[in-house]
Amino acid sequence: MSWLDEVRWDAQGLVPVVAQERDSGDVLMVAWMNREALAKTAELGRAVYWSRSRGRLWFKGEESGHVQQVHEIRLDCDGDVVLLKVTQLGHEPGIACHTGRHSCFFQRLDAAAGHWEAVEPVLKDPEAIYR
């Protein structure tokens, strides 16, 4: 599939992927894909990442049930970053983060105080997500 050749894979054969919730516009997470993960994502219409820690394909939601339905796949100008427009399934409101939060970007810099502050609530106890 030639469209896969237009992605500029890095030295590890990976590309960073931003998952954005289509309806809210919220940036949910950034993960990585290899060629097979991106092909599977396009084929299945659900997000399939490459888990760098586990060294295998990661069908998002395979354990948590928090599957990401993929509406659009975009590539940036340099061909080295992918953007997914998704619906975060499995919980209402959607939980993308393994901490049980809506978005992985829940830490906001308080520059005056010089620290990161968690500003998003835990929607579901991670122990109840990963049993």
Next chain:
Amino acid sequence: MSWLDEVRWDAQGLVPVVAQERDSGDVLMVAWMNREALAKTAELGRAVYWSRSRGRLWFKGEESGHVQQVHEIRLDCDGDVVLLKVTQLGHEPGIACHTGRHSCFFQRLDAAAGHWEAVEPVLKDPEAIYR
């Protein structure tokens, strides 16, 4: 500044950074920062990246005038991706991409046809941006 130590810099001392337009929610671009770039971004309230191709700090907008005013800096659960909430200055509507488009993510996958398609207009001729 200890908050900088909480970022999980990669082997090159870099972290990927997503720039999201605060008011529209649009994902504008993904670039990279080193420690100095992130410190400068927090200090100045404007996006300062690390240009991997030029090997130096890149004050976004230094040539184009398309400066990004930074409202919020967020860090993800693993500490290895940063999200900026920005206002894209210098043109109305904002131009973040060096191709003269609003967003760098202007190529959409047409999975049936098997190719990427440019689906966002060029708002300003790049030759008029970079003189």
